[in-house]
Amino acid sequence: MWFRAIFSPRNKAHPATASSGLANLVLSAPAIRQLDRLRLSAGRYLPGYAVGLRPSLRRKPAAEFQQHRMYVPGDDVRFVDWKASARAEHIFVKQGEQPKEATVYLLLDCSASMAWGSPPKSQAALQLALALAYLALSHGDRFMLVPFTSKIGQPLGPLSGKGQLPTMVNALRALKFSGKTDLLQTTREFNRRFAQSGGLTLIISDLLGSESAEHLAAALGYTPAPTWETVVLHLLHQEELTPSLHGDYEMEDAETGQLANYDIDMEALQSYQQRLQGWFKSLELVCNQSNTFYTQISSAWALDSQVIPHLRSVNIVRPL
Secondary structure: OHHHHHOOEOOOOOOOOEEOOOOOOOOOHHHHHHHOOEEEOOOOOOOOOOOOOEOOOOEEEOOOOOEEEEOOOOOOHHHEOHHHHHOOOOOEEEEEEOOEOOEEEEEEEOOHHHHOEOOEHHHHHHHHHHHHHHHHHHOOOEEEEEEEOOOEOOOEEEEEOHHHHHHHHHHHHOOEEOOOOOHHHHHHHHHHHHOOOOEEEEEEEOOOOOOOHHHHHHHHOOOOOOOEEEEEEEEEOHHHHOOOOOEEEEEEOOOOOOEEEEEEOHHHHHHHHHHHHHHHHHHHHHHHHOOEEEEEEEOOOOHHHHHHHHHHHOOOEEEO
């Protein structure tokens, strides 16, 4: 596990049972102002079993006209288009769009590697998770939090309505980051539990337990389109992206406890960057082949000034 080993110096505290450490988990006023003007992007083909605020392909008799259909016994005569009917041999009913809700599943990586860094990646992950929950709950969608490591933890939800945000905040604060992660096992179990529903699946992870493209491809096979839309939010620490290490180090794998010695010089850092960029490209290619959207996020980014604008620029969120 070359990637994880490089970034767990032996002299750092092992985060095996780290809590979220965010007793003051809140969204800033600038972040809320932006989120109130946005919603999560999701296609019209996603299942939606209740009336909500999203556009859909479902039609119903309505005063707001989109198309006609022929009248059938039992239709409400208030929606008959008498002018159009007078020009034809049949009676026509106006049809409008029946808005729907979508179910949003947030799969949040709670492994020990997510607790690494200063501040830890878990802090940025929880802030991002809260922002996504706010978007779903305040704009008519159902939301479910699914924490995972090597298997799914205790899910929360589905929740509906903005009034459920305190419940979500308390659940995020209570999360512990420990153990190893296995995205393949997680998505297999997720498919077994929720395969009949479908929805928008958001995965927040550093993907350090799924570093091979083949592993990720197999994991994404359990959330196939068009029943599912999947977004991978690849969260990494700035020291993982551009390490500042130099010299001899004994490293400890954050998830397994394995030790390894490294002599880190400029040549090693250049080799690391080449392998890192190759890893990113292979993950993005796998996601494209699986009809999954992939984007990278640095844990150093501020939520209001960098993360939310980035999500908007790549169309993960869009204006209302």
